[in-house]
Amino acid sequence: MGMGMSKFRVENEAGKRAPCFYERPLGRARIAFMALQIAFAATFATLAAAATGAPGAASESAQQATGVGAVPAPGPAVVYNPAAIAQPALAMPVPAFSGKPDKPLGSRTPTTADPGTLVPGGRRQTLSFFDYGALDPLQLRGTDGQNGIAFSVRGDEVVTAAILHLIYSYSPSLLPSTSQLKLLINGEVAATLPVPREQAGMLVARDVAIDPRFITEFNHLNVQLIGHYTQQCEDPSNSALWATVSNASSLDLTYASIASKPDLAALPQPFFDRRDVRRLQLPFVFAGKPSLGELEAAGMVASYFGSLAGYRGAIFPAQTDNVPLSGNAVVFAVGDAKVAGVDIPPVSGPTIALVERDANARGRLLLVLGRDDNELKIAAKALGVGQNTLSGTSATITQFNDLQPRRPYDAPN
Structure with missing residues (x-):
């Protein structure tokens, strides 16, 4: 083995070992000094962050939802069920299963005989994510989690207006300054939604107007989580990075009929x-x-x-x-x-x-x-x-x- 890679250094033929750096008095003093520097630096950084908490909070609260295209900005997120009771610190025991579950979400299957609400020159209909095939809520995980639904438009109709009624929740560990929810229609960004800490961990609802020009014959609507829980190095698969979109969310579309001759x-x-x-x-x-x-x-x-x-x-x-x-x-x-x-x-x-x-x-x-x-x-x-x-x-x-x-x-x- 070479002299540079050897654990022991030999000074003479007798094999007397020379003391390593950390075994010398001066080396031990330098190591102790460096440890004290690191400890004090971390303490002062924590105190500085606490002292400047107000500006940080202001930057977080300044985040707003944005829409893309000739549509109004997304509405404010509100608690989905304002009558919900505050949860106690300890969970209550779950009662025994009765064997008669409640009717599942979307038990009424929409049919082609139900056009929705008739409007001049067309119709307006709202279908939930469950109706579009999402049998379970959409789970978003990691720093770049994405999930969504597919929907399409009949050949004899064209979409003239679209509103997404989004029901969702997200992790309290998300940093509002660097995290967001992004709505994509066929890969195009339709809106971005902030994740304020005040509404973290609760089920909230928001109406998002979508530019109908994004909607074509066959479409994909995806919700993407841009999630971060620290400003330092982070684990992209950390379990603290999550968001859930309820399959009770719905898409409200207004259609205009396209006239054609019988053939x-x-x-x-x-x-x-x-x-x-x-x-x-x-x-x-x-x-x-x-x-x-x-x-x-x-x-x-x-x-x-x-x-x-x-x-x-x-x-x-x-x-x-x-x-x-x-x-x-x-x-x-x-x-x-x-x-x-x-x-x-x-x-x-x-x-x-x-x-x-x-x-x-x-x-x-x-x-x-x-x-x-x-x-x-x-x-x-x-x-x-x-x-x-x-x-x-x-x-x-x-x-x-x-x-x-x-x-x-x-x-x-």
Whole structure:
């Protein structure tokens, strides 16, 4: 081993060890002096920070929420439940589980039949994060934690105004001067929210206006925690760095309808839109008591739309003689059968047609027609199999090749 790396230094051939630096009197004195300097410096720094606490508090309180775009600044954060009782120092025992839990948040599943509040030229609807698929609160951890939801806009609508009702809480250990919550829409900063120490550890709510120009066809809304608990070196994964966004938070969107002409080429829109996350609710209307053939045709159409709905789920309420007061619906009719409020054209074979409803009804009717039950079933099959070949407002099926039954082991390798 080299002389510079050796623990013992040899002065002569006899192997007498020379004293190390810390074993010499002068070295020990220097080490003691340096230790005293460090101790006094830490003490004076703590006293100086306490003496200048007022300016620091002023800088923390000067932080304000900011919005981006042509929207007003986010509203002030308020305690979510002002009637909440102050918590005692010790927690109370949890009562025994009764086996009958309360109804979970968002037990009412929104459907396409509920447009929300109708406004001139469009509608306004509020959906919670739970409705958008957040079954649990969003957890933000670390110095750069991020979480959010995905939402989309129907192809026949455009967003004209957006307000985020945010319900959240954050750690009391966060430094207000260097910590914040950042709202992102499709990666763009929509707003920044301060984390004042006065509201730390409690559930608060805030309304944040979002510039609708950030919102496109498919969107991601994320909440990012920029968290710090010390001005010195810190552990990015420290458990003191946390924030929680309740899935009771909601997004209030105002939509304007986009006018378009009825066209079978646009099917399955507007009856089903893959951008719409709500459960599909599409009423089926019959001219009278349906025959077995009409029920079979309705089952084919329900299978087609149900397969498109997928994870959203689908329900098809049935009624006779009258169409719903508003919204979209599918009408089944055989021969010269009539449905109140619907102009059913004369048919010369299996027919699929689109009918525009009046402005107050806000919707369209999909007509599945035939001169008999067999033609009605052909029209229903054509809707599910050959919808890509349809166009215009009405189409008569002149030739239809039924699908052949699958054979065992005919799947490709």
